[in-house]
Amino acid sequence: MLDFIAKGLAKIFGTKSDRDIKDLLPKVTEINQIFSGLAGLSDDQLREKTQTLRTQIQEHLKGIDARIADTKVKIEELPADAVHQKDELFNQIDALEKERDTELEKVLEEVMPTAFAIVKETARRFKEVGKLEVTATARDRELAASKSNVQIQGELATWHNKWLAAGTEVIWDMVHYDVQLIGGMVLHQGKISEMATGEGKTLVSTLPAFLNALSGRGVHLVTVNDYLAKRDSEWNAPLFEFHGLTVDCIDKYQPNSPARKRAYECDIVYGTNNEFGFDYLRDNMARESEDLVQGKHHFAMVDEVDSVLIDDARTPLIISGPVPRGDVHEFDQMKPRVATLVDEQRKLVQGFLTSAKKLIADGNDKEGGLALFRAYRGMPKYKPLIKYLSEPGIRVILQKSENYYLQDNKRNMPEADEPLLFTIEEKTNGIELTDRGIETMTSKNEDPNFFILPDIGIALDVLEKDSALDDTEKLERKEEVIKEYGVKAQRIHTVNQLLKAYCMFERDTEYILVDGKVKIVDEQTGRVMEGRRYSDGLHQAIEAKENVKVEDATQTYATITLQNYFRMYHKLAGMTGTAETEAGEFWEIYKLDVVVIPTNKGIIRQDREDKVYKTVREKFNAVTDEINELVALGRPVLVGTTSVEISEVLSRMLTLKKIPHQVLNAKQHAREAEIVAEAGKPGTVTIATNMAGRGTDIKLTAESRKAGGLAIIGTERHESRRVDRQLRGRSGRQGDVGSSQFFVSLEDSLMRLFGSDRIAKLMDRMGLEEGEVIQHSMITKSIERAQKKVEENNFGTRKRLLEYDDVMNSQREVVYKRRKNALKGDRLELDILNILFDVCENLVEMGKSSLNAEDMRMNVFTNLGLDFAVTDADLKIKDAQKLTQELYAQAFAYYQRKNTQIAETALPVFKKVQEERGATVKDILVPITDGVKQIGVVCNLEKTLQNNGQELVRSIEKNVSLAIIDQNWKEHLRDMDDLKQSVQNAVYEQKDPLLIYKFEAFELFKRFIGKLNEDMTTFLTRADLPKQDASQVQQAQPRRSAEPKVQASKAEVGNTLNPGANLAATAAANAGRPAPPPLAPRKVEKAYGRNDKVSVKYRDGSTKVDVKYKSVEQDIEQGNCVIIEG
Secondary structure: OHHHHHHHHHHHHOOHHHHHHHHHHHHHHHHHHHHHHHOOOOHHHHHHHHHHHHHHHHHHHHHHHHHHHHHHHHHHHOOOOOHHHHHHHHHHHHHHHHHHHHHHHHHHHHHHHHHHHHHHHHHHHHHHOOEEEEEOOHHHHHHHOOOOOEEEEOOEEEEEOEEEEOOEEEEOOOOOOHHHHHHHHHHHOOOEEEOOOOOOHHHHOHHHHHHHHOOOOOEEEEEOOHHHHHHHHHHHHHHHHOOOOOEEEHHHOOOOOHHHHHHHOOOEEEEEHHHHHHHHHHHOOOOOHHHOOOOOOOEEEEEOHHHHHHHOOOOEEEEEEEOOOOOOOOHHHHHHHHHHHHHHHHHHHHHHHHHHHHHHHOOOHHHHHHHHHHHHHHOOOOHHHHHHHOOOOHHHHHHHHHHHHHHHHHOOHHHHHOOOOEEEEOOOOEEEEOHHHHHHHOOOOOOOOOOOOOOHHHHHHHHHHOOOOOHHHHHHHHHHHHHHHHHHHHHHHHHHHHHHHHHHOOEOOOEEEEOOEEEEEOOOOOOEOOOEEEOOOHHHHHHHHOOOOOOOOEEEEEEEEHHHHHOOOOEEEEEEOOOHHHHHHHHHHHOOOEEEOOOOOOOOOEEOOOEEEOOHHHHHHHHHHHHHHHHHOOOOEEEEEOOHHHHHHHHHHHHHOOOOOEEEOHHHHHHHHHHHHHOOOOOOEEEEEOOOOOOOOOOOOHHHHHHOOEEEEEOOOOOOHHHHHHHHOOOOHHHOOEEEEEEEEOOOHHHHHHOOHHHHHHHHHHOOOOOOOEOOHHHHHHHHHHHHHHHHHHHHHHHHHHHHHHHHHHHHHHHHHHHHHHHHOOOHHHHHHHHHHHHHHHHHHHHHHHOOHHHHHHHHHHHHOOOOOOOHHHHHHOOHHHHHHHHHHHHHHHHHHHHHHHHHHHHHHHHHHHHHHOOOOOEEEEEEEOOOOEEEEEEEHHHHHHOOOHHHHHHHHHHHHHHHHHHHHHHHHHHHHHHHHHHHHHHHHOOOHHHHHHHHHHHHHHHHHHHHHHHHHHHHHHOEOOOOOHHHOEEOOOOOOOOOOOEEEEEEOOOOOOOOOOHHHHHHHHOOOOOOOOOOOOOOOOOOOOOOEEEEEEOOOOEEEEEEHHHHHHHHHOOOEEEEOO
16 A cells, blocks of 8 residues: 555656756756867866866865874874873864865865766767877876887877777777766765666766765775676776876785785775675784775775675675684584485375375365475475475465464464474574474484483573582583583584575575585576685585585684675765665665666667466476577577576476577586677577676677567566566667566465465466466566565565674774774874773772772782782772772883883894894894793884884784784684574573673673783783893894785575584683684694594604604694604
């Protein structure tokens, strides 16, 4: 009803997009007027226009920039103990930066018409004149050395309109249409510009990219794959480079390399969403400010924004490393049990289905419906079941039975599930073992509780009340109960993931096997998602199912979801052909408005009503007949499928009918460009997954247009309307003729799960014979309503998953901000003083609660290395705030004295090194110890001598802060992974896991911050130099900014949150583990048990063969020997 009212109002008043575009039309007129005036300028004068705009922007911001610089000078002049004044000034700088961003948008809005006109005029000259001739600058000469389209003749530089883009020569032949100018303005405003396929989104992006690049804050253009990033950066580059802007693509270079850092320093930076996200994480693992590659997150334009910010939004980018005993898992051990269980369930389902057919045929719908419902609950994807449900009246019987057992909060469901071994909720992607299933999996001589979690609360309560046990025995028994719970939780999790792998994930549909590796296929594009793994151990379960190597478990070093990465930008915009259906989600999560841009030429494509068949077999026969007819007419045909399996089935059917065709799916991904290039020729049949070839246009020949244009055939409705729209949009670009037709069957996934029962009833009443079709606008609308249900369901799931990540994100922001301050050094001193004050406050709070002065003195000495004179009377009488100030004053004075002492001790050594080896030594490695641990600090010899040792003190503070933050953060991430798994059990207590997670995460983070502060103050207040002679001083090795040896991957999350992938890691952590190395190798090394036999070789050449690992463990850790094979 609300939809009907909304559509009625839109017809009267116009849509929101119509009103937005109406507001922009006067600007289009202004841009075109300025564009006409530019025609009379010489090429040199056109180039000078850009410099004039840059100057105008700088003049507008001059006042704010001067205030920021003055505030920084004031901070430098303040004494070290002026904590509050410094804090206030830093807050002023943050406020000024925000004000600067606001003023920048104002001035960019002023210069926008001129900037857009300059880009359009440059594009026109490249197209119509073929070249631009200007007085050669140093930059022109530099580009001429590497780019063939720039030629230098004396003092003249000629810019030709031919250059290479992604290895192919292109001739510039585009000038911006009016609708493209509107699209550019929408993008500049930080909105989503929805433009139909073939409307030139790549060209549109040049307008806001040029305008915003003039600010010098950087523009990031984000694409869905590296081919498009490289192609677009090279295709559009001359348009920008002619005007002195720099352009590059980060995907051309290795991570952490100097070349990638230079790419980020350009005015306009192209790259894939993954690499932008991973570089952010790598920057937050860097140990030197010189290793940082990304600058300010100012303005990002995301191509195919629906794919990146909707489909991939909940996908975490993860940088991980090995965990101790990461190769320990139970997938291989549990696989035979699960395989047997699935076979037994299949036999049961077969029996229920046979029984249901017989009972229903005899007219006993009640008993038959129950048997049918049990078969459906047992294996909803069982092919004979799907076929039977497409028969007249059968789906209605199933629906009645399902409604009966779902009523009264599923009160009767246990009766239906009782004979099954496990149940599958296909709509929510969930699997649950039944009591009968647990009995079947448990071996005869095994503990009957082998797969049953103990009620940990009751077990601990019983132990607590057992008076026969002393305290030590109680503690030991409690530890045993907790350990048993952890082992069984991991076991049950393993079984559940294996069941999912066997029953819900099919090879060549959700994934493919390539060279013994399980590779995920993107459901939207049909592309192989390299480096992505299913989370929560599901990927390992699929590997076990497919009998390939089960990869080792890893631990998270750094992680962020794409949603939270892109929300960091000051301004975010996007382009796509299909965003309108997800407009609500874009606004709610990203505050991004969607504006539908009209096409340059009217769309004349014929979009026909869906053809609905009863069975898949009938549907595919109709599809092949349709293809035959279209090929006979000489029309090119693009057949869209939803999976690799369907595309290969269809390919075999066409081969049998001797119809020539090409297949574009995950297995043929390497041939994408070649296949798409051929797809527009007469009579060509191309089978592709629905969104394959996205970002590349299918261009028709004259013969194809004459025959009727590109014919789109959809073999199934996707669960998302925008994916179907994307497929339709491949035809009818720029006013081309064409058609689209979807074929649907009642056995399709969407129709089975969410299709209207009215369609099934209607087909039954009409008494349709085999092969007959139903086609009507009402049916098409009914299917679209089903899609809308799925979209709403998926949005709810995504939103809930992102709520979990928002908790993690708020913590990440705090830690990464502190880490950034340490790395850059400008706010590090203030952070340390604040930490020192917080620790003092906590110590006083503890002292006031215990009222024991001796305990407080000991705690102060342990944490601050300071003997604080305090009495029991002080704790009782003095105010907590006053005691805190006294303790802080003493701690700060002590810390200052210690730093002065370190500087004074080190300076004579540094001076001697300068005298004796100053010509060859630039950086010195200084060992710093707190009496327990030692770290090496690199500091610059010359700077340290210039500022009387302050450089050394700052280097110590920086290195200690980074080391302690990184170590504690990795441990905290492990704890958060464990927490996310454990809170899921709250469901059984009728509690919301998300609320429990938020509360527990807050408490966990409080403890993490407390421990982090204590660790930092303990080390810094005790840090000292070992006695060393100048001759013993080592020169620091040059820093190498090679890529950290860690794995960068995307964890694929399912539709429901069922975490717990790192339980093996957590168990190892609880058992006590050695500190992980700061940078972990890509290849996970074998972990040895203490009683495993190994052979080792010592430094002196001697060897020990087949000795227990525990006997040589200490020698291995100290580097005295290494393990050898054999």
